[in-house]
Amino acid sequence: MLKVFSKNQYSGLSLARNALSRHRKWPRVWRDPEPKNSYDVVIIGAGGHGLATAYYLAELHGVKNIAVLEKGWLGGGNTGRNTTIVRSNYLLDGNAKFYEHSLKLWESLSQQLNYNVMFSQRGVLNLAHSDPEMESFSIRGNAMRFNGIDAELLLADQVRRSVPYLDCSQNTRYPIFGGLLQKRGGTARHDAVAWGFARCADAHGVDIIQNCEVTGFKMTGNKVTAVETSRGEIQTGKVGLAVAGNSGRLAAMAGLKLPIESHVLQAVVTEPLKPILDTVVTSGASHVYISQTDKGEVLFGGDLDFYNSYAQRGNLPRVEYVVQSVLTLFPCLSRVRMMRTWGGVMDMSMDGSPIIGKTPIDGLYLNSGWCYGGFKATPGSGWCFAHTIAHDQPHMLNEPFSLERFSSGALLDEKGSGAFPNAH
Amino acid sequence: MLLIPCPHCGERAQTEFTYRGDATVERPHAEDSAEKWYDYVYTRDNPRGEHTEWWHHTSGCRRWFKVRRNTWTHEILGSESANSDNNRE
Numbered sequence: 001m002l003k004v005f006s007k008n009q010y011s012g013l014s015l016a017r018n019a020l021s022r023h024r025k026w027p028r029v030w031r032d033p034e035p036k037n038s039y040d041v042v043i044i045g046a047g048g049h050g051l052a053t054a055y056y057l058a059e060l061h062g063v064k065n066i067a068v069l070e071k072g073w074l075g076g077g078n079t080g081r082n083t084t085i086v087r088s089n090y091l092l093d094g095n096a097k098f099y100e101h102s103l104k105l106w107e108s109l110s111q112q113l114n115y116n117v118m119f120s121q122r123g124v125l126n127l128a129h130s131d132p133e134m135e136s137f138s139i140r141g142n143a144m145r146f147n148g149i150d151a152e153l154l155l156a157d158q159v160r161r162s163v164p165y166l167d168c169s170q171n172t173r174y175p176i177f178g179g180l181l182q183k184r185g186g187t188a189r190h191d192a193v194a195w196g197f198a199r200c201a202d203a204h205g206v207d208i209i210q211n212c213e214v215t216g217f218k219m220t221g222n223k224v225t226a227v228e229t230s231r232g233e234i235q236t237g238k239v240g241l242a243v244a245g246n247s248g249r250l251a252a253m254a255g256l257k258l259p260i261e262s263h264v265l266q267a268v269v270t271e272p273l274k275p276i277l278d279t280v281v282t283s284g285a286s287h288v289y290i291s292q293t294d295k296g297e298v299l300f301g302g303d304l305d306f307y308n309s310y311a312q313r314g315n316l317p318r319v320e321y322v323v324q325s326v327l328t329l330f331p332c333l334s335r336v337r338m339m340r341t342w343g344g345v346m347d348m349s350m351d352g353s354p355i356i357g358k359t360p361i362d363g364l365y366l367n368s369g370w371c372y373g374g375f376k377a378t379p380g381s382g383w384c385f386a387h388t389i390a391h392d393q394p395h396m397l398n399e400p401f402s403l404e405r406f407s408s409g410a411l412l413d414e415k416g417s418g419a420f421p422n423a424h
Numbered sequence: 425m426l427l428i429p430c431p432h433c434g435e436r437a438q439t440e441f442t443y444r445g446d447a448t449v450e451r452p453h454a455e456d457s458a459e460k461w462y463d464y465v466y467t468r469d470n471p472r473g474e475h476t477e478w479w480h481h482t483s484g485c486r487r488w489f490k491v492r493r494n495t496w497t498h499e500i501l502g503s504e505s506a507n508s509d510n511n512r513e
């Protein structure tokens with residue numbers, strides 16, 4: 001990476017140099033190019049996944065002529081709307097190996113991108129509220145350790161000591177029996193992930209074209225030859241879809257029907273507080289996940305609103321339910337003011353696992369189905385998708401995530417809940 | 425808060441209802457092809473715009489019915505009882 005930024009490398013020295021000119025001379029971080037008539041690869045969607053894909057295509061596979069097309073601004077989709085939890089605590093082999101690969105990429109991402117993505121391995125703690133849940137956690141924890149992933153089963157007392165503000169009394173709706181801790185999990189700064197990948201991709205010559213909506217595809221026989229956009233037609237033989245909640249719409253433009261529904265997921269932050277929570281806490285009892293941001297806000301999310309939606313905003317009954325769940329676990333937050341809520345459009349797949357791979361159309365590749373948890377996958381997803389596009393075949397790590405698994409029956413149903421678009 | 429127009433009880437708060445997805449998909453016959461079954465179980469049109477969908481008045485009359493709703497604006501366009509369209513024999 002270093003050779004790409006000989007002049008604009010960020011460092012202590014560059015900080016000092018720019019301080020002398022009162023920070024008025026920092027160079028632009030990425031260009032704002034006009035679209036060319038043709039590219040070797042076009043990626044649709046400048047979220048973390050699309051940008052990471054473009055970056056790895058250039059960095060690892062030597063692809064030179066790449067565009068990323070974005071209908072809004074880069075990082076303005078789910079990448080900039082999520083609760084930023086990063087983990088690899090999965091039971092099933094396919095998921096465990098893929099998300100662990102992603103977590104390993106996170107561990108050196110700031111150095112690799114020369115951009116501080118503020119990856120903080122503060123740990124992710126899943127709470128258990130019953131003996132059977134402790135049993136299932138020990139099964140998952142053991143499966144993780146067999147896959148070389150760190151996992152620790154905590155007893156109630158250990159949980160109480162490590163999260164002092166958690167209500168661990170016996171008189172609560174969801175008593176704490178223990179928990180499953182992944183210490184290497186944590187959080188990252190979501191915007192910085194998009195910006196870091198964008199800056200590096202741009203330095204490699206990738207054209208990131210914002211305000212450019214894809215409206216259709218041109219095909220010859222069964223092969224993609226061009227994309228139609230709000231800024232004109234662009235010729236290309238390879239198209240990668242990384243449009244999250246809009247996957248179904250884009251696929252429909254190419255005549256494909258996906259095993260995906262679009263749903264709205266909301267999140268909430270409170271006013272900033274002094275540090276009270278130094279790890280990520282999640283509970284499956286009412287489905288909430290809570291952390292404290294570096295700015296001090298308590299950040300949390302819960303379930304979908306549970307009706308199909310493309311609106312990027314949800315309704316208050318869900319917010320109220322999530323707030324109640326948080327207060328059950330952390331009654332000390334009851335008088336803290338809620339500052340903002342927002343929503344993102346989620347690509348909910350029918351087994352709760354993503355789809356990264358080829359499609360029945362030549363030259364059209366699909367990256368979608370991220371459900372509640374695609375942020376943590378960002379580097380791994382881009383890495384695998386780049387491989388798939390460059391070699392016209394999946395990497396071993398994303399082979400299990402094919403679109404065909406739904407018709408062949410090789411589902412990756414982590415929750416074992418069957419075909420329903422609201423699993424994880 | 426969405427107000428869901430139950431054809432039997434009138435407009436009620438969303439919290440009284442349970443949602444169950446696309447009401448236009450039709451269950452194939454047992455002897456139909458694997459492709460038909462795949463399509464029924466897994467794939468969805470997932471439109472951005474008008475969507476006909478199942479809702480259940482769980483905390484009310486406990487009947488299933490269909491709502492037409494815009495998935496982009498959340499505007500509710502109408503509702504009808506479950507058997508209003510005899511798309512199943």
Ligand SMILES: Cc1cc2nc3c(=O)[nH]c(=O)nc-3n(C[C@H](O)[C@H](O)[C@H](O)COP(=O)(O)OP(=O)(O)OC[C@H]3O[C@@H](n4cnc5c(N)ncnc54)[C@H](O)[C@@H]3O)c2cc1C
Nearest residue numbers: 045047049071077078079082083085214344373374375376
């Ligand atoms: C509230 C919330 C909380 C979440 N919490 C977590 C979490 O804690 N941990 C976790 O791992 N994941 C979480 N997720 C999921 C995660 O945010 C997503 O899975 C991930 O960010 C998806 O990244 P992406 O790059 O695929 O999508 P996005 O960032 O949404 O990027 C897709 C881009 O495609 C663009 N696009 C769409 N249509 C077109 C078109 N026609 N032409 C051009 N461009 C188009 C969009 O404008 C968008 O910028 C959460 C999501 C939400 C909404």
Ligand SMILES: [Zn+2]
Nearest residue numbers: 430433481485
């Ligand atoms: Zn009713």
